[in-house]
Amino acid sequence: MRDVNRHITVSDNIFLEEYKLHVRFVSENQFRKDYQNILRSLGCVSESQFRDVLGKIHAEIERRQHYALKSAERAATIKEIYTPLHQHVYYLQESFLDPEFLQLVKYCTSTDATMEGLMNLIQTEAVPRVFRFPVFRKEFCKDFIEELEHFEQSDAPKGRPNTMNNYGILLNELGFDESFITPLREVYLHPLTALLYSDCGGSCLDSHKAFVVKYAMREDLDLSYHYDNAEVTLNVSLGKDFTEGNLFFGDMRQVPLSETECVEVKHHVTEGLLHRGQHMHGALPISSGTRWNLIIWMRASRERNKLCPMCGKRPTLVESDGFSDGFTMDPDDTSSTLSCSLT
Numbered sequence: 001m002r003d004v005n006r007h008i009t010v011s012d013n014i015f016l017e018e019y020k021l022h023v024r025f026v027s028e029n030q031f032r033k034d035y036q037n038i039l040r041s042l043g044c045v046s047e048s049q050f051r052d053v054l055g056k057i058h059a060e061i062e063r064r065q066h067y068a069l070k071s072a073e074r075a076a077t078i079k080e081i082y083t084p085l086h087q088h089v090y091y092l093q094e095s096f097l098d099p100e101f102l103q104l105v106k107y108c109t110s111t112d113a114t115m116e117g118l119m120n121l122i123q124t125e126a127v128p129r130v131f132r133f134p135v136f137r138k139e140f141c142k143d144f145i146e147e148l149e150h151f152e153q154s155d156a157p158k159g160r161p162n163t164m165n166n167y168g169i170l171l172n173e174l175g176f177d178e179s180f181i182t183p184l185r186e187v188y189l190h191p192l193t194a195l196l197y198s199d200c201g202g203s204c205l206d207s208h209k210a211f212v213v214k215y216a217m218r219e220d221l222d223l224s225y226h227y228d229n230a231e232v233t234l235n236v237s238l239g240k241d242f243t244e245g246n247l248f249f250g251d252m253r254q255v256p257l258s259e260t261e262c263v264e265v266k267h268h269v270t271e272g273l274l275h276r277g278q279h280m281h282g283a284l285p286i287s288s289g290t291r292w293n294l295i296i297w298m299r300a301s302r303e304r305n306k307l308c309p310m311c312g313k314r315p316t317l318v319e320s321d322g323f324s325d326g327f328t329m330d331p332d333d334t335s336s337t338l339s340c341s342l343t
């Protein structure tokens, strides 16, 4: 894996679960000025409730500061103590993929492929630029979930995908990156995203963060409205059995919520929804069963080097291992940021 770099965004986009609010923290003064009134209107009225919020923010900032080291430690421990149930699911094979998806990829890699041509083959949704297509075969979804459940029940350490999910698994820590997610992104997804999202990094994706999210009756039920730390996101419904729990989409991040009308999009097992990371969305509550989804936040360093999608500013980078947050310090990248040709 090549070295990439991390933009310090430790104080941006912190999610306050009780108030369903994303906040930015620079100092207590700034925070009071920016959020005290909003928090009050959401029920955070006493000074002790406010102190509790500050405590949670500080804990989250600390977690982020130590994240890379802790994650590497967890990955090493998992490798040492965890024995997979289904070894084969860690290595992507074409037989895992739905034939309809393979047809789409085949079309996209043909010399005369165009966005219009692809749009004729792919299902479009009521929401602009959200696409739905089958990704995996049923048998693979079943084996994959069994593997995830086996891991969940093991003593191995578990890192959570992000502040919004209390359940779920980071796939890089479990060993899925090199042999599964990277080839899935490079060989199969990139041809589609290059045609569909060339204006927002889809033709130069070069890293990802992949994880599974889990919703169950006594665990998390839904996911608040948010944008992803990604240029393009693939969200595949893996199963098991559940009712409700559709996705909903609003507008792009820049559009105020008051001007946004959210639209529900169906999500069936084995199917993937492809969307822009900055397209705001959330997941409605399930009403029964267990829902597992594979989420791949795909990143294009050429896009994010110019403007960090989380804080909306030009990033300041520090060195880091692995894919990290998907930025690069390579001067070639900055000099070619203006042109990102189709590959």
Ligand SMILES: O=C(O)CCC(=O)C(=O)O
Binding pocket: 213, 223, 228, 235, 247, 281, 282, 283, 293, 295
């Ligand atoms: O639960 C879902 O399907 C949505 C997950 C999601 O949007 C995310 O993790 O970024």
Ligand SMILES: [Fe+2]
Binding pocket: 226, 227, 228, 233, 281
């Ligand atoms: Fe998301």
